[in-house]
Amino acid sequence: MKKVTITNANAAENREDWLTLRRQHLTATDWPKITGTSRWGTAEDVAWDKLNPAPGGEYKSNLPMQVGTDLEPLIINLAKNVLGRGEYLSQAFLARRHMGFTPDLIRLHKTADWVLGEIKVSVAEWGGAVPRDYLDQVRFQATVLGLDHVQVFHLQLTSWGEGLRLIKLGKIPPERLAVYQVEVSATERQRIERQSLRWWQENILCA
Numbered sequence: 001m002k003k004v005t006i007t008n009a010n011a012a013e014n015r016e017d018w019l020t021l022r023r024q025h026l027t028a029t030d031w032p033k034i035t036g037t038s039r040w041g042t043a044e045d046v047a048w049d050k051l052n053p054a055p056g057g058e059y060k061s062n063l064p065m066q067v068g069t070d071l072e073p074l075i076i077n078l079a080k081n082v083l084g085r086g087e088y089l090s091q092a093f094l095a096r097r098h099m100g101f102t103p104d105l106i107r108l109h110k111t112a113d114w115v116l117g118e119i120k121v122s123v124a125e126w127g128g129a130v131p132r133d134y135l136d137q138v139r140f141q142a143t144v145l146g147l148d149h150v151q152v153f154h155l156q157l158t159s160w161g162e163g164l165r166l167i168k169l170g171k172i173p174p175e176r177l178a179v180y181q182v183e184v185s186a187t188e189r190q191r192i193e194r195q196s197l198r199w200w201q202e203n204i205l206c207a
Contacts, residue, residue, distance in 0.1 A: 002146035010091040025100035031140040032133040067163035068121040142184035
């Protein structure tokens with residue numbers, strides 16, 4: 001386990017502090033844009049957002065984002081049944097050197113590696129495998145913490161309307177939640193750390 005700084009900033013309760021920390025670090029959301037696997041932006045977008053922060057931040061909510069946010073506590077309850085009893089951390093920005101991210105769920109250990117869970121909600125089928133952009137995202141998260149694997153919890157909806165119905169119901173059938181374990185070797189973590197540091201130095205620090 002790498003030594004990280006646990007902050008008290010999160011998107012819901014300390015949004016401005018959270019946005020400031022995100023601009024000061026390369027995040028797991030940024031990494032797929034830099035590697036070219038993201039469907040939501042490019043490396044140029046990442047550099048622009050870091051160097052030219054928009055008032056109020058770059059995040060604008062839409063129905064899929066809101067459904068995912070509102071379903072997350074319900075999914076966390078199911079995920080804890082998979083990860084087991086223990087002390088948990090969620091939504092506090094974690095930082096190490098130039099890297100950082102906001103975990104969906106971490107089971108903490110005082111004497112051993114933490115257990116990291118990433119939550120995804122979609123209406124698209126995954127076909128039994130985690131999509132490439134999400135793989136890059138969780139591999140970056142594992143690199144920040146120095147972990148060998150990440151648990152990905154995926155809820156596939158038939159529609160965003162179904163998501164709204166599940167939110168109103170207040171529970172998710174356990175059998176609807178798929179769990180994937182993404183392995184991340186030490187060699188891969190070293191590569192990500194080197195590449196991300198080089199990008200950060202060339203595009204942010206030297207800009």
